[in-house]
Amino acid sequence: MKCNRLVDVGRRQFxxxxxxxxxxxxxxxxxxxxxxxxxxxxxxxxxxxxxxxxIADLVVxxxxxxGYPDADSPGILLKIGSPVEGGAGPDGxxxxxxxxxxxxxxxxxxxxxxxxxxxxxHFSRFDCEKGGQQVxxxxxxxxxxxxLRVDDKGDIYAMGADELIxxxxxxxxxx
Amino acid sequence: xxxxxxxxxxxxxxxxxxxxxVTCHYCIVGCGYTAYTWPLKTQGTTDRNWxxxxxxxxxxxxxxxxxxxxxxxxxxxxxxxxxxxIKPDVNCDVNSGLGSIRGARMAENRRSDVTGTQRQRLxxxxxxxxxxxxxTSWDDALDLVARVTAKVIDKDNENDLYVSMFDHGxxxxxxxxxxxxxxxxxxxMKVKHCRIHNRPAYMSEVHSSxxxxxxxxxxxxxxxxxxxxxxxxxxxxxxxxxxxxxxHMVKGMQNGARVVISDPRRTVTVDSCEQVAGAENxxxxxxxxxxxxxxxxxxxxxxxxxxxxxxxxIAASTFQGDVAVAADSAYPAALxxxxxxxxxxxxxxxxxxxxxxxxxxxxxxxxxxxxxPKDDGSRRKCVTGYEKGIIWGNDNYRAIGxxxxxxxxxxxxxxxxxxxxxxxxxxxGYYRPSDAHVGRPAPYIDQxxxxxxxxxxxxxxxxxFKTTLNASEFKRVYNRRSNMVKxxxxxxxxxxxxxxxxAIVGAINAGGLxxxxxxxxxxxxxxxxxxxxxxxxxxxxxxxxxxxERRLRLTEKYMDAPGSAKxxxxxxxxxxxxxxxxxREEGRTEYADQFKGYDWATEEDAFMDGYxxxxxxxxxxxxxxxxxNGVLEPVTGFAxxxxxxxxxxxxxxVFTRHGREDGKALFCMGEWRGWQAxxxxxxxxxxxFLINNGRANMNWQNWFLDQGNEFVMDRFPVPFIxxxxxxxxxxxLKAGDMVEVHNDVxxxxxxxxxxxxxxxxxxxxxxxxxxxxxxxxxxxxxxxxILPNYKHTWANIRKISDATPAxxxxxxxxxxxxx
Numbered sequence: 004m005k006c007n008r009l010v011d012v013g014r015r016q017f018x019x020x021x022x023x024x025x026x027x028x029x030x031x032x033x034x035x036x037x038x039x040x041x042x043x044x045x046x047x048x049x050x051x052x053x054x055x056x057x058i059a060d061l062v063v064x065x066x067x068x069x070g071y072p073d074a075d076s077p078g079i080l081l082k083i084g085s086p087v088e089g090g091a092g093p094d095g096x097x098x099x100x101x102x103x104x105x106x107x108x109x110x111x112x113x114x115x116x117x118x119x120x121x122x123x124x125h126f127s128r129f130d131c132e133k134g135g136q137q138v139x140x141x142x143x144x145x146x147x148x149x150x151l152r153v154d155d156k157g158d159i160y161a162m163g164a165d166e167l168i169x170x171x172x173x174x175x176x177x178x
Numbered sequence: 179x180x181x182x183x184x185x186x187x188x189x190x191x192x193x194x195x196x197x198x199x200v201t202c203h204y205c206i207v208g209c210g211y212t213a214y215t216w217p218l219k220t221q222g223t224t225d226r227n228w229x230x231x232x233x234x235x236x237x238x239x240x241x242x243x244x245x246x247x248x249x250x251x252x253x254x255x256x257x258x259x260x261x262x263x264i265k266p267d268v269n270c271d272v273n274s275g276l277g278s279i280r281g282a283r284m285a286e287n288r289r290s291d292v293t294g295t296q297r298q299r300l301x302x303x304x305x306x307x308x309x310x311x312x313x314t315s316w317d318d319a320l321d322l323v324a325r326v327t328a329k330v331i332d333k334d335n336e337n338d339l340y341v342s343m344f345d346h347g348x349x350x351x352x353x354x355x356x357x358x359x360x361x362x363x364x365x366x367m368k369v370k371h372c373r374i375h376n377r378p379a380y381m382s383e384v385h386s387s388x389x390x391x392x393x394x395x396x397x398x399x400x401x402x403x404x405x406x407x408x409x410x411x412x413x414x415x416x417x418x419x420x421x422x423x424x425x426h427m428v429k430g431m432q433n434g435a436r437v438v439i440s441d442p443r444r445t446v447t448v449d450s451c452e453q454v455a456g457a458e459n460x461x462x463x464x465x466x467x468x469x470x471x472x473x474x475x476x477x478x479x480x481x482x483x484x485x486x487x488x489x490x491x492i493a494a495s496t497f498q499g500d501v502a503v504a505a506d507s508a509y510p511a512a513l514x515x516x517x518x519x520x521x522x523x524x525x526x527x528x529x530x531x532x533x534x535x536x537x538x539x540x541x542x543x544x545x546x547x548x549x550x551p552k553d554d555g556s557r558r559k560c561v562t563g564y565e566k567g568i569i570w571g572n573d574n575y576r577a578i579g580x581x582x583x584x585x586x587x588x589x590x591x592x593x594x595x596x597x598x599x600x601x602x603x604x605x606x607g608y609y610r611p612s613d614a615h616v617g618r619p620a621p622y623i624d625q626x627x628x629x630x631x632x633x634x635x636x637x638x639x640x641x642x643f644k645t646t647l648n649a650s651e652f653k654r655v656y657n658r659r660s661n662m663v664k665x666x667x668x669x670x671x672x673x674x675x676x677x678x679x680x681a682i683v684g685a686i687n688a689g690g691l692x693x694x695x696x697x698x699x700x701x702x703x704x705x706x707x708x709x710x711x712x713x714x715x716x717x718x719x720x721x722x723x724x725x726x727e728r729r730l731r732l733t734e735k736y737m738d739a740p741g742s743a744k745x746x747x748x749x750x751x752x753x754x755x756x757x758x759x760x761x762r763e764e765g766r767t768e769y770a771d772q773f774k775g776y777d778w779a780t781e782e783d784a785f786m787d788g789y790x791x792x793x794x795x796x797x798x799x800x801x802x803x804x805x806x807n808g809v810l811e812p813v814t815g816f817a818x819x820x821x822x823x824x825x826x827x828x829x830x831x832v833f834t835r836h837g838r839e840d841g842k843a844l845f846c847m848g849e850w851r852g853w854q855a856x857x858x859x860x861x862x863x864x865x866x867f868l869i870n871n872g873r874a875n876m877n878w879q880n881w882f883l884d885q886g887n888e889f890v891m892d893r894f895p896v897p898f899i900x901x902x903x904x905x906x907x908x909x910x911l912k913a914g915d916m917v918e919v920h921n922d923v924x925x926x927x928x929x930x931x932x933x934x935x936x937x938x939x940x941x942x943x944x945x946x947x948x949x950x951x952x953x954x955x956x957x958x959x960x961x962x963x964i965l966p967n968y969k970h971t972w973a974n975i976r977k978i979s980d981a982t983p984a985x986x987x988x989x990x991x992x993x994x995x996x997x
Contacts, residue, residue, distance in 0.1 A: 048186045075236035088179045088987075105246060107276070108239040114996035121995045124239070125276075125424055126416075126450055128996070130989035134180035136893065139446065139993035141420060141875070143248035143282045143889065145180040165182040170237035170244050174186040177224060177234060 048175050050163040055080045055099065058092055058157035066113045069099065071149050071161040072175050076168050077102050078149060079113060079120075080159065087132050091151035091159070099149035099161055100135050103169040105142040120146065135166075147174075179987060181892035185247040189261050190233060192222035198734040199806050200264055201723060202281035203348045203716045204878050206602030207422045208725030209281050210270025210806030213717065213736040218252065218259045242268050242275065248889065249277075251285040252292040254738040259292055262737065270806040272399065272725065273421040279876045280420075287883045288717070289740045298699045298886045300712035301741025309668050311710060316742065316752060323636075323694050323709050324756035325675070329683050330633040333769040336367050340623060340632035342640035344375040347607025347723025350639055350698055350715045350746060354722065354781040357788030358747025359638055360610025362754050366772045368615045371623055371632060375640045376603070376879075378624035378647065379964035380616050383569045384600060386579035389503065389513055390586070391833030391843040395606070397561060397597025398727040398810060398826055402426040403433060405595035407547050407560040411440045411581055412470065412567015413601045416447040417875035422601065422726065423447065430561075431455040438544050441567060442467040443870060443942055444935040449994040461543055466535035467868055467940070468572035468858075468970055472850040474580035475523040476530025477545050481587060482520050486549040488557065488589030492516045495831040496586060497842040508618045510575035510962040511848035519583055519845030533850060549588045559595030560588060565602065566872060567969065573854035574965040579846025586843055592828030599726070603879070607723040609789045619963045624648065628655045633686040637695045638746060639713065643702035644880040644946050647966045649953035650924025660706035662690030667708065682708075696749055699882055702948065712743035719745040719781050720798060722789065724811050728824070731808035732801035747784035751776035795821060855959030855967045865921050865972035868940045869899070871952045872969075880946035895984035897947035900933035901975075902940070913990035914981030919943065921973035924954040929985045934992070941975070 055069045066079035078101045086095035102111045102120060109124030113131075119138060120129045127140020135146030147166040153159050164174050195216040202209045214228065224233040231243040245265045253262045264285040268275030289299040303319035304311035330338040343359045344351050363369040372380045384394040402408060403426055415423040431437065436459045437451045444462065451460045465473055481487060496516055503513040512522070527538040534541070548560045562585050568577040585591050585598035624646050626632065646652055666685035670678055686692050695707035704710055716723075716733040718740070724730045744752075758773035778784050782798050790796060795816045801808065803819065810823035832841035853859045862868075876893060877884055884890040899919065901911070911917065915930045927950045928943055936942065945952050945968065956971045980986075 050186075103239075108237070108241065108244070110239075112997060117991050117996070119991060119996065121997055123997055126446075126453060126995035128991075128993075130180075130991055133987070133989040134182070136180035136989045138989045138991045139875070141277070141279050141282075141424075143246050143277070143279055143286075145182060145889075148180075148182070164186060165184050167183075167185055167188065167247050170239075170241055172188050172190055172233055172244065176236065 048173060050175060052152070052160050052162055055159045055161055058082075058097070058153065058159065061097065064115050064118065069161075071099065072164070076171070077110065081113070081131060083118060083132060089134050089148065092153045097151060097153065097159060098131060099151055100129070100131065101147040101149070101164070101168050105144050105146065105166065105169050106140060108169040181888050183247050188245065188247060188250050190222035190224065191228035191263055192216055192220060193226060193228055193230075195228050198736040199732060199802065200284070200717060200736070201348070201605070201725070201731045201733045201806065202278070202284065203733065204278070204280040205419055206348075206605050206726040207272060207419050208348065208605050208723065208729060208731065209273035209276065209278065209421050210267035210731075211264050211277075211281060211284065212267050212806070213734075214263045214265070215255055215260045215736055218261060221261075240275065246282060248283045248286040251288050251290050251295060253288050253290055255736065257738065262288065267806045272425070272729065274425050276421045276424055278420040280878050283887065283889070284717070287887060288737060296883060296886050299740040299743070300697065300699060300710065301743060302712060303742070304710040306664055306667055306708040308671055319709050319711060320752050320756040321760075322675070323753060324760045325679050326682050326692050327634050327636075328757060328760045328764065329679065330686070331367065333766075333772075336369050337371055338633040339367070339369055339371070340627065340635045341369050341372040341638070342375070342623070342635070342642065343372060343638040344640065345608050346375065346604035348605035348716065350713050351604065352607040352716065352721040352723045353609045353789040354719070354784045355746035356607055357609045358745075358750035358784050361775075361788065362750045364611040364613060364615075366754055370616055371621055371626065372616065373623040373640070376645050377964075377966050378960070379620040379622050380613060381618070381620045381963055381965070383574070383965065384578055385963055386511070386575045386846055387582055387598075388835045389509065389844065390579060390582055390846060391836045391838060392582060392586075392591055392598065393827055393835045394600045395602070395726055395728050396591060396827040397599055399426040401561050401595050401597050401826070402430040402435075405430055405435050405559045405561045407558060408435050408437045409548055409560055409562040410437065410447065411562065411564040412569070412571060413563055413565035414441070414445040414447045414872065415563065415601055416450045417445070418565070418603070418873050419601050419726070420875060423450070428454050431459070436547050437461070438547050439463065440465055440470065440473060442940065443937070446993050453995060453997065461540070461547060463534075463536055463540060463544060464937070466533070467870065468853065469534040470568050470571060470577040471573055471580050471848065472525060472530055472533035473536070473541070474577070474584060475525040475850055476527060476534070476541055477548065478523055478580065478583045478587060479520065479525050480527060480541065480545045481549040481584065484545070484550070486545075486551060487516070487587045491589035491831070492587065495833065495843055497840070497844050501847070502844050507962065511579060511846050513844040514847055516587060516845050519847050522847035522849055523580060523583065525850060548584065557589065559593070560585070560590050561596055562590070562598040563601045564598075565600055569600065570966060570968045572858070572967060572970055573848075573851065574961045574967075575963065576846065576848030579848050583845050586845060591843070592826060592831060594826070597826070602726045605723040605725050609792065622960065622964050624652055625958060627691070628652055630689055632691060634692045635694065637693065637697070637703060637707070639697050641701040641703050641880055641882070644948060644951050644953065646953050647956040647960075647968055648923060648958040649951055649956070656691070656703070656706055659689060659691040660693050660708070662688065663692050663708055666690065696746060698743070701882065711749055712741065713746050713749060714739040714743045718743070721781070722785060722801065728811040729808050730796070730801070730811050730813070730823075731804070731806060732798060734802065745781045745784075747781055748778065751778050751784070853970070854961055855970070857957045857959045858967065858970050861922060861957060861972045862970075865974050866939055867973055867975055869919060869943050869952065869955060869971040869973050870940060870969060871943045871945045871971070874944050877944060877947070881948050885948045893988060894944070895929070895982065895988070897928045897944040897950040897952070898931040899928035899941050899943040899975075900931045900936050902936040902938050903932045903934055905938055906930060906932060909975060909977065911977055912981070914985045914988070915977050916979040916982065916985070917975050918978045919955055919973045919975055921955050921971070923957045926950050926952060926954040927978065929981065931990055
């Protein structure tokens with residue numbers, strides 16, 4: 004039971020340590036905000052379509068770690084085992100969520116027994132079977148869920164998110 | 179499907195954005211926030227922004243450089259649209275950057291013409307005309323109120339004017355607004371028939387504490403961090419005072435404090451304490467509901483018998499002798515010395531266990547954690563927090579008095595790591611002329627209205643329909659009496675002002691009630707009103723309040739009022755001026771003169787006329803400079819550019835709240851006597867389920883803004899009632915089913931939420947909801963001083979519907995975290 008706390012401490016330190024090299028390097032290549040960029044700006048955020056895995060990789064009720072829209076935004080890909088609203092795939096049961104608590108950004112752990120994500124920081128919890136609804140907690144939004152598409156080969160792609168991800172003022176980081 | 183905003187990018191606060199001090203206007207903790215505003219067509223960038231961080235990168239846990247969509251809005255400031263971000267202040271000692279599920283929605287819960295939030299806010303005065311409410315000017319609305327009111331009051335008799343007025347800080351309360359209303363009703367008038375926002379009379383909720391000499395807010399929050407034991411009684415701070423729990427109690431537990439929690443149900447607070455301190459350091463006492471006095475008296479007896487009392491403190495700071503104040507109609511228990519209280523409250527472990535349903539071992543363990551000296555002989559520090567579980571529970575006066583007995587006996591008042599304090603609901607902000615003329619016990623206003631009392635009713639941000647007891651009957655009578663006036667007004671549509679006044683007076687003389695409602699929204703009791711006046715909240719005005727450790731701060735105005743809405747103090751001033759004019763016209767010169775003195779241009783003028791006169795060191799400029807950390811009241815001076823305050827009350831061991839010249843605290847001589855309020859034992863005997871009730875963390879008070887907040891209403895479309903799954907099975911109930919909760923005084927509705935930790939036949943229902951008022955089924959029983967006992971209600975439960983589509987979509991999982 005307590006192992007999740009230890010895992011979380013490690014993950015938290017990682018985030019606190021600012022070891023976020025990939026995003027930083029990418030950002031450095033982007034031009035400073037200016038006229039050229041303003042002309043290209045679009046009303047909505049363009050999300051990447053990222054392959055997260057294949058249905059064959061998933062085990063029912065065992066979350067797979069993912070990063071979306073980029074590696075610095077941790078999440079899980081999960082085959083619930085029974086159809087849920089918003090679930091993707093042939094069984095309508097595949098979902099993906101950010102695992103940074105939208106309260107203060109702590110790294111949440113999955114509790115398989117009741118299919119919830121739980122925050123070690125201040126004990127908020129979110130229901131993976133109900134679109135990430137906060138069951139109880141301090142966040143002022145439900146958990147960001149990633150929109151999924153499954154192709155005919157069983158490859159699962161993330162297409163977007165439905166709430167702002169903790170720690171970024173644009174879900175797709177912009178320079 | 180869970181509500182999602184589908185906001186995937188927010189405007190960035192630019193460097194140089196305006197910053198305003200904000201104290202959260204919801205709960206008593208008063209977390210510090212900063213409101214940033216900047217012009218609508220400008221924004222910061224990822225590399226040039228308010229905080230100087232590189233926002234092209236993912237920010238870390240606990241970052242200052244992020245805000246949620248709920249912390250953002252577009253509002254009017256000086257007539258122009260501006261961006262608004264209200265985010266928690268990391269430099270505020272109260273919350274250290276933590277936001278709560280309430281406060282972190284402040285921006286979203288502002289009215290916005292651009293984003294469409296809180297369109298329910300009132301923007302113009304409304305009067306009843308042509309069979310509904312019509313917008314009108316302030317002059318027209320106040321003139322009507324003044325003319326009707328003047329018909330029923332006179333210099334020597336204002337008893338036909340009933341007034342319901344908030345007494346709190348925060349929100350739309352505060353020192354400015356309690357003074358404005360207080361000056362009108364307690365200085366210009368001497369209104370006797372009045373009540374407070376959440377209870378049916380005008381009185382303290384903690385009479386016994388004050389009578390014993392102890393103000394109910396005597397510590398500071400840091401005392402939780404340095405104590406040995408946290409004793410929580412009838413309070414659920416993880417939900418109701420969230421950041422007091424997370425930012426102070428948690429630190430105390432991390433520093434080694436143990437926790438004793440007296441509560442008939444296993445709350446989220448119990449679970450959270452176990453998570454932080456380890457279950458071995460948390461003692462939950464699941465007492466038989468209403469048996470608090472028995473528990474406290476047994477603990478007091480045992481601690482005294484063990485010799486764990488603080489003899490030096492008792493000798494130096496408490497009354498020596500026998501009885502200091504005899505019991506009578508104003509004092510529900512005698513007050514006296516330590517030894518006199520020991521004799522009166524004496525209760526053996528066996529008697530205590532029988533009354534509370536606890537084991538003797540549990541009571542002994544609690545006593546040891548609270549009072550047993552440490553192995554090295556040093557005293558154990560214990561801080562005690564209590565709230566509605568006993569305030570609105572059985573035998574209020576003795577329950578609080580018996581708890582304070584333990585704190586006084588162990589010397590835990592006025593010392594570091596100590597204090598016996600209520601945890602509170604709203605912030606405080608009370609500054610009014612004396613209320614002594616109201617009397618003690620105070621008149622039971624809501625029952626008097628039911629009995630036909632009153633002709634004109636002025637309501638200031640009260641919603642009896644959601645927050646009174648015996649609410650089913652109250653609503654029936656109130657609607658009938660106010661409708662009599664509406665019908666009379668409808669019958670004279672087109673009449674002159676004078677003719678209309680005559681029609682109204684005729685209706686009220688026949689038993690009708692003329693209703694004036696001052697509020698920020700069109701409330702449920704407001705549906706009965708004939709005149710509705712729009713008020714503002716903090717942030718829409720400058721507003722001063724103090725929190726649960728007496729921390730006084732100024733929330734700066736950061737946006738315009740909705741429409742022509744005004745601060746309550748300015749509305750009170752306008753009403754006073756209208757009354758003066760009408761009375762003078764009528765030739766009642768001497769009476770009219772009483773309504774002089776309201777020539778305030780701003781809320782700051784009201785502050786200076788009231789609070790500043792009693793506290794001349796305190797000004798807006800000085801408070802502004804003190805920022806979100808403010809100053810702890812009482813303010814003692816001003817030096818080196820700063821206000822100086824009082825870190826903790828009674829550090830000198832001199833107790834003053836009762837007004838005794840000897841400065842000695844008194845003990846409460848209140849023996850355990852079972853159910854105190856009328857009708858409780860009978861209702862318990864004839865109904866199956868206890869309908870315990872209270873708050874949940876996301877629904878603020880009576881949901882007045884939350885009922886217009888999608889995030890909140892998506893979670894609980896109607897109020898929940900938590901029921902043991904075995905009871906559900908027996909009644910044939912599924913999660914989400916709509917049930918009717920009914921008893922001898924009324925009925926209400928709720929959705930079924932399974933709660934495995936609920937004891938059989940003991941439910942918990944959320945209080946004050948707009949679409950399922952729990953008060954409908956609370957009987958009229960009160961204590962000797964008219965304190966309501968909302969908590970003790972019994973009823974039967976029957977299914978009335980399967981889950982509604984909205985209720986079927988929500989989560990019914992346990993609230994307890996699994997790590």
